[in-house]
Amino acid sequence: MNPDASTIAAGAPIEVDLSPIAAGQDIKVFWRGKPIYISHRTKKQIDEARAVNVASLPDPQSDEARVKSGHEQWLVVIGICTHLGCIPIAHEGSYDGFFCPCHGSVYDTSGRIRQGPAPSNLAVPPYQFVSDTKIQIG
């Protein structure tokens, strides 16, 4: 009952062009049936994410570990709440990041869980920069 060959084949890596996304904006793309948020973070948002005392977080992880160095402005996360799988809304909640409407989990500008029942941070999908304005997810 595991995924069949066609489902796996359809889950091959995809490329996303980042150049149309202005600072402060984000887009949602689908990969393997999952929504992936790609946020072009502003300077303020990056600073907010880095000013936090990592040890105080429910799921401690530094912002540096969640983005690619040299591309700090880009946050790429799977937009599925780690609680029960709803899609959090971007730019909402008290941490300027994501807010899940189902059970009230709040994520910060690095996609880290800050409040609510979710046990862990929004997952970072496997991806790499093909060029400065293009990433490959998967």
Added chain:
Amino acid sequence: MSGPSDYQPSNPALQWIERRLPIFGLIHSSFVAYPTPRNLNYWWTFGAILSFMLGMQILTGVILAMHYTPNADLAFKSVELIVRDVNYGWLLRNMHAVGASMFFVAVYVHMFRGLYYGSYKEPREVLWILGVIIYLLMMATGFMGYVLPWGQMSFWGATVITNLFSAVPYIGESIVTLLWGGYAVGNPTLNRFFSLHYLLPFVIAGVVVLHVWALHVAGQNNPDGVEPKTEKDTVPFTPHATIKDMFGVTCFMLLYAWFIFYMPNYLGDADNYIPANPGVTPPHIVPEWYYLPFYAILRSIPNKLAGVIAMFGAIIILCFLPWLDAAKTKSSKYRPLAKQFFWIFVVVCILLGYLGAQPPEGIYVVAGRVLTVCYFAYFLIVLPLLSRIEKPRPVPNSISDAVLAKTGSRSTPMVSTAIVLALAGSLFAGSVDSAKASEGSDTPPGNKWSFSGPFGKFDRGALQRGLKVYKEVCASCHGLSYVAFRNLAEPGGPGYSVAQAAAFASEYKVKDGPNDAGDMFERPGRPADYFPSPFPNEQAARAANGGAAPPDLSLITKARSYKRGFPWFIFDAFTQYQEQGPDYVAAVLQGYEEKVPEGVTIPEGSYYNKYFPGHAIKMPKPLSDGQVTFDDGSPTTVAQYAKDVTTFLMWTAEPHMEARKRLGFQVFVFLIVFAGLMYFTKKRVWADSH
């Protein structure tokens, strides 16, 4: 089923079979001669009611499966086509969907009855555990069935529930992938759920056979909780129990028919009339009502794994009930304290159910935690403790003694009544509080609709005017893709003739093809065609309308609703009020205001609407006075337009509504007469036994 039978059929052919397969003896000993305690009350008819419901669900389900398409792209549409085009498809679907709820109503009564009268105690432990297994199987079946229509609530319910298994340490993610058959809930998930939804009812039927077998070995419990001793304590199953069960089933069918024919959507969720969309989570995901208490338990625990364990634990704990409650006296009738706590427990379960439907914030979270503790405390503290400290009243010597004594002293459980009242009061206060705080949108005003109530019919004039408004105004942006031109000439609709419908269709250009040259071409519409949509796909609709796709209007009056709140949702079940959708649609059409109130900011490209959730609507004010002309002299005002087009859209959402209500009336007359006959037959049969 207890021991070899000495039954011999009189017919020689049956005798021939009986010698080779003693099936008639089995039936005779199980359902005819089987001794049943003579003091059983009507709570004992729920076993028969449940068997009836299981049969009903399997029967309607098998027929529905003949018409249903388990494919993520087609499932939603195939369900709509069942309701619209299959002969009595609307009836089949309502019977099956409402039937699931009624099945759970009956099973909850059955379980609480077992709890109250101690039916789980020695020697009926296995019987009880088999019942818990049936209940678990029912929950799985019901959940997977709810996914099949592939609406928004189906999809997101499936996502939330399957994600519960990701809480399992280490192997959780693999389990979830196995359930999905992919990387997210999708077509493979729908296919396997359909397969399992078809399989599990037969598994249930199998366990029911074991349940009945165990029942007939241990014998039925009874309200006094003393085992039958002599023949005087029992009556034969047929005709006594048979006729009583038939009366019970008929009364239950009245309730069932009330929902099938008059309030088919009351127990469902409006969001499930929106096709599944993996990109948008509904703001408020709620499971079906019968899971709500457990959903409330899940949500009241802030840790994911612990929440899931508590939720499953709340059901599994029932298996241990025979050993948690060690009291010798079975029936709570003779246990003054257990009786009080039983009713408190019932109230706790109902309140948990109410909380499961509320947003997880503020007072609701706190209340949920308190009640979760109460739920578990009943099993883990109250029952073990009571069996040690309670002094039960003396039980009668035998069942016949109990029947003769007819202990008529019905002392009202004062304490529990007070608790019920206090809790109901706090519930009311809580809901008033939350209504005040509800996120900005006014409650739509109620309207007088020609189609409301048990005898409601569509106003033909309003339908025809509404069609005109749709065609001249709404149709430029909104599709009506489930409605065919032929529907306009069908009974219960706008009342056009077949020729008029054909003429109406021919005014439209419909894309057809490919022709012999392989090209697509346009031709005039035919009655069998559906209303063409203004945009080729959702993306085009989105792009042309500033990012917000205008929804298809075929089902809009059923897909929109607003929160009624306590106590209104209870009154609605009796008054048959189910026009939230039409009230909302009519209110939004008239809810535009130039002046934006203070404190509300409307983004660029949106408009202020008093009744739209959040107030910022992308649709510009669609209707203005005098925009559409009417031939019948009706006022050409926005209010009239809104009312007519809403009536029309109610018809598009449910074209067979008039047939449903008409058949409902006939069924009710029949059932009431039949129930009356059953009652008097039952009285006659039991005349000597009381």
